[in-house]
Amino acid sequence: MSTSTSGWTSERFYAEYETPAYYEKHIAQVRHFVDLHKTSGRRVVLITSGGTTVPLERNVVRFVDNFSAGTRGAASAEYFLAAGYAVIFLSRQHSQFPYTRLYSHTTNPFFDILQEPQSASGDGQIRVKDDQVEKLLPVLHAYHQAIQTQCLLSVPFVTVIEYLFLLRGISNEMKPLHKNAMHYLAAAVSDFFIPLNRIQEHKIQSSDGGLQLVLEPVPKVLADLVHDWTPESYVVSFKLETDKRLIIPKAEKSLDRYGHQLVIGNDLARRKTELVFIERVPENERKAGARAYKSTEFHLPKEATYEIEQDVVASLNDRHSQWIDGSA
Amino acid sequence: MSTSTSGWTSERFYAEYETPAYYEKHIAQVRHFVDLHKTSGRRVVLITSGGTTVPLERNVVRFVDNFSAGTRGAASAEYFLAAGYAVIFLSRQHSQFPYTRLYSHTTNPFFDILQEPQSASGDGQIRVKDDQVEKLLPVLHAYHQAIQTQCLLSVPFVTVIEYLFLLRGISNEMKPLHKNAMHYLAAAVSDFFIPLNRIQEHKIQSSDGGLQLVLEPVPKVLADLVHDWTPESYVVSFKLETDKRLIIPKAEKSLDRYGHQLVIGNDLARRKTELVFIERVPENERKAGARAYKSTEFHLPKEATYEIEQDVVASLNDRHSQWIDGSA
Numbered sequence: 001m002s003t004s005t006s007g008w009t010s011e012r013f014y015a016e017y018e019t020p021a022y023y024e025k026h027i028a029q030v031r032h033f034v035d036l037h038k039t040s041g042r043r044v045v046l047i048t049s050g051g052t053t054v055p056l057e058r059n060v061v062r063f064v065d066n067f068s069a070g071t072r073g074a075a076s077a078e079y080f081l082a083a084g085y086a087v088i089f090l091s092r093q094h095s096q097f098p099y100t101r102l103y104s105h106t107t108n109p110f111f112d113i114l115q116e117p118q119s120a121s122g123d124g125q126i127r128v129k130d131d132q133v134e135k136l137l138p139v140l141h142a143y144h145q146a147i148q149t150q151c152l153l154s155v156p157f158v159t160v161i162e163y164l165f166l167l168r169g170i171s172n173e174m175k176p177l178h179k180n181a182m183h184y185l186a187a188a189v190s191d192f193f194i195p196l197n198r199i200q201e202h203k204i205q206s207s208d209g210g211l212q213l214v215l216e217p218v219p220k221v222l223a224d225l226v227h228d229w230t231p232e233s234y235v236v237s238f239k240l241e242t243d244k245r246l247i248i249p250k251a252e253k254s255l256d257r258y259g260h261q262l263v264i265g266n267d268l269a270r271r272k273t274e275l276v277f278i279e280r281v282p283e284n285e286r287k288a289g290a291r292a293y294k295s296t297e298f299h300l301p302k303e304a305t306y307e308i309e310q311d312v313v314a315s316l317n318d319r320h321s322q323w324i325d326g327s328a
Numbered sequence: 329m330s331t332s333t334s335g336w337t338s339e340r341f342y343a344e345y346e347t348p349a350y351y352e353k354h355i356a357q358v359r360h361f362v363d364l365h366k367t368s369g370r371r372v373v374l375i376t377s378g379g380t381t382v383p384l385e386r387n388v389v390r391f392v393d394n395f396s397a398g399t400r401g402a403a404s405a406e407y408f409l410a411a412g413y414a415v416i417f418l419s420r421q422h423s424q425f426p427y428t429r430l431y432s433h434t435t436n437p438f439f440d441i442l443q444e445p446q447s448a449s450g451d452g453q454i455r456v457k458d459d460q461v462e463k464l465l466p467v468l469h470a471y472h473q474a475i476q477t478q479c480l481l482s483v484p485f486v487t488v489i490e491y492l493f494l495l496r497g498i499s500n501e502m503k504p505l506h507k508n509a510m511h512y513l514a515a516a517v518s519d520f521f522i523p524l525n526r527i528q529e530h531k532i533q534s535s536d537g538g539l540q541l542v543l544e545p546v547p548k549v550l551a552d553l554v555h556d557w558t559p560e561s562y563v564v565s566f567k568l569e570t571d572k573r574l575i576i577p578k579a580e581k582s583l584d585r586y587g588h589q590l591v592i593g594n595d596l597a598r599r600k601t602e603l604v605f606i607e608r609v610p611e612n613e614r615k616a617g618a619r620a621y622k623s624t625e626f627h628l629p630k631e632a633t634y635e636i637e638q639d640v641v642a643s644l645n646d647r648h649s650q651w652i653d654g655s656a
Contacts, residue, residue, distance in 0.1 A: 053393070057570070062518075065381070065393040069422075093434060094397075094422075100433045105425045106484065110438050111471045114456070126461055126468065128442070128454035136454060143439045156434065190390075192539045211520045211543040242385075 008195060010219040013164065020162045026155045027169045030088060033153045034173050037086040042151075043180045043320065045085045046170055048187035049073020050092025052160035054194060056213065063159075064215070068188035070095030072238075072271070072309065076184060077152070078142065079313035085182075086151045088174075090166055092187070093156040099143035103136075160190045160218055167221065171229035179324045181233035182316070183225065183260075188240065193218050222258040234323045235260035236316065242268045251278035252293050262319070264312065265295075273300040275308060277315070336523060338547040341492065348490045354483045355497045358416060361481045362501050365414040370479075371508045371648065373413045374498055376515035377401020378420025380488035382522060384541065391487075392543070396516035398423030400566075400599070400637065404512060405480070406470065407641035413510075414479045416502075418494055420515070421484040427471035431464075488518045488546060495549065499557035507652045509561035510644070511553065511588075516568065521546045550586040562651045563588035564644065570596045579606035580621050590647070592640065593623075601628040603636060605643070 037044050050073065051066030074096035077087045081098070089098065103110045113132040117124045128136060146152040155170065157163045174181045192215035226235055237260060239251050247265035254263055255278065265276045277296040286292065298315075300308040365372050378401065379394030402424035405415045409426070417426065424432075431438045441460040445452045456464060474480040483498065485491045502509045520543035554563055565588060567579050575593035582591055583606065593604045605624040614620065624643075628636040 056392070062392060062394055064384070064390060066390055094432070097433045097437070100437055100439055103438070104422070105428045106422055109425070109428055110431070111428055111468055112475075114468055116465065116469060116472065124461060125458075126456035126464060130453075133452060133454055137444065140439055140442055140454065141444060144444065147440075210545065213541040213543070215539040215541070217538065 008193075008216060008219045010221045010224050013219045014168065017161055017165075020159075020165055023162075023165055023169065026166060027173060029153060030155065030170050030173045033086070033088065033150070034177060036150060038177055038180075041180070043085050043182065044088065044174065044177055045080050045182040045184050046088045046090060046174060047073050047077050047080070047184045048090045048163070048167065048189075049077075050095030051188040052092065052163045052190045053158055054160055054190045054192065054215070056194060064190065064192070064213075066188035066190055068092070068095070070097075071101065073184075073186040074098045074101045075307050075309040076186065076313055079310050080184075081142070081146050081151055083313060083317050086153075087146075088153050088155065088170060090155045090157065090163075090170060090187070093158050097154070098146070098152065099139050102139055160193055163187065163189060164219070164221060167225070168229060171225050171233070174230045174233060177230075178232045179234070181230055182320055183230065183233050183235040183237075184316070185222075185235070185237045190218055192216060220258075222254075222260065226258055226260045234262075234316075234320050236262045236264060239263055239265045240268060240271065241265070247276065248278060248295060251276075251295075255280060255293065261323070262316075273308060274298065275312060336521075336544060336547045338549045338552050341547045342496065345489055345493075348487075348493055351490075351493055351497065354494060355501060357481060358483065358498050358501045361414065361416065361478070362505060364478060366504055366508075369508070371413050371510065372416065372502065372505050373408050373510040373512050374416045374418060374502060375401050375405050375408070375512045376418045376491070376495065376517075377405075378423030379516040380420065380491045380518045381486055382488055382518045382520065382543070384522060392518065392520070392541075394516035394518055396420070396423070398425075399429065401512075401514040402426045402429045403635050403637040404514065404641055407638050408512075409470070409474050409479055411641060411645050414481075415474075416481050416483065416498060418483045418485065418491075418498060418515070421486050425482070426474070426480065427467050430467055488521055491515065491517060492547070492549060495553070496557060499553050499561070502558045502561060505558075506560045507562070509558055510648055511558065511561050511563040511565075512644070513550075513563070513565045518546055520544060548586075550582075550588060554586055554588045562590075562644075562648045564590045564592060567591055567593045568596060568599070569593070575604065576606060576623060579604075583608060583621065589651070590644075601636060602626065603640060 034044060050070035051068035053063040053065050056062040056064065070091055073089070073091060077089050077098040080087050091097070102108065113129055113136065115127050115129050117126060155166060157166055171183070194213070194215055222237060237254065237258075239247055239254065241247050241250070244267045247267065251263035251265050261279065263278045265278055267274065275298040277298070278293055281290070281292060281294050298308060298311050300311075362372065378398035379396035381391040381393050384390040384392065398419055401417070401419060405417050405426040408415050419425070430436065441457055441464070443455050443457050445454060483494060485494055499511070522541070522543055550565060565582065565586075567575055567582065569575050569578070572595045575595065579591035579593050589607065591606045593606055595602065603626040605626070606621055609618070609620060609622050626636060626639050628639075
């Protein structure tokens, strides 16, 4: 099914585009990962993170990109792992990655925390500077734990085409997890793309003067995900707006349209300290004539030494438990 | 002066746009850096690297980006530093950085080469794994050297607006270096932008159906750089094309138009193994009726264990010496 209003329904999209390179390799890894955790009864969350690109040329030199460093997704992955989830991290190549994000090449280059071998000791070892160990050790340990327990699987994408194929493929593989599955759709997905037949073969030449681009809406696939791909998953989507007043009405419209469980709304300027959950009021709690939706605000205290994603993941963990128990 | 064909000449651009945030801070650092190396007589190269973005909205959610990981610029910086240059590295935020690029979070995460403290030894130290030391040590040492000798200054940009302001500001500061200055313009600069008055205040809404974007040519500033900003610098620009046949004619046209010293042409698909230098034949070597330009091809041998930037930098170092001696 599809509720897209554009010429490109999801059926048309998946029928006309070719499966991207490496797709089968990634899906085989996901299948193995899901099998492993299905057996142990561990919950599995698919986190999407980072922005998707829209190529303007077939030999990609230029593309339209969506702003997203991927911090939300990477931070959330750490808290989901700490809460005992297995995490499929579907993220934009080179965007923020769980744990390593704390040592960005630009803001905190890891070469700066390493010390060359001391000629005095003569053991030839490269060490982390003593004053850096306290901060690094817990992060390093959590990362190694996630890798060793096979609880973190990374799947990269660049274009919105790759993203849409991988989202469908991974979601289909998650079906056997039943209600132990969660979708946490934090990626900044392009709203527009340039369909195949309009893409130029070579780099657009600028000597012709200006450049006019005509983009069409990207097919909406959330309804397919909720109704066909992983119908028992607890599905969380995000709404990022620069005009705060649009968040709640757009979130409610989205829940109406796609039938998923929760929208996390955020305002671009305040996204690190304020969030709002928008969700349906359960039928048995709803009073006659009352609103069908409720919202819950999250504010990070000014003196907080943790990130807002910690509260978000704790609340989602509770809601997911209720979902599994059948009380949500 | 400006040779731009668009409505946006460089004069108009610099007059109508506001100086970006942090501009003065960056320029003050460049001034200090140039002073330091002018005194020691060290050559200084400005390397631009990575792609510039064009915001589609005033509160940036979407932007047009140019494909460039920044590998060319980052690798070249290492070879320029090894050749004794001081390097101003004007690069896209989060693009590849000299030395640390070899430990990308995605392909070679540095957390994987670190070993947690061994409980047996009890010294609580985090070490680089023994089998990784041989590869890391020379890179780490070169990085520390560059930082300690103050020979590497990083200046980040994101948008094409920031890039154009910083390029002018840094070039002006390099003027006192006279012929000891070099420009190595490897950044992938947008050819088009959306002028201020056409930019939307808020995130573009997709419910209206398609999206039409009208972009105008970015003002060409290379002539200003060559004739006004740093007239004695040895200036190298890049031409990246997907259609190889366009490289030489476009490079010659560029040398004609801007009057700089050298164009490095490359074909997107083969850019890591093939390059071509296009430059003017000196008057005293030119035979009657002969072509005004010559080209020199570079091919990386198949079995090479180094990068093509090593050959490029060695050749530029020679040409720069000739330029300084007045024989070029």
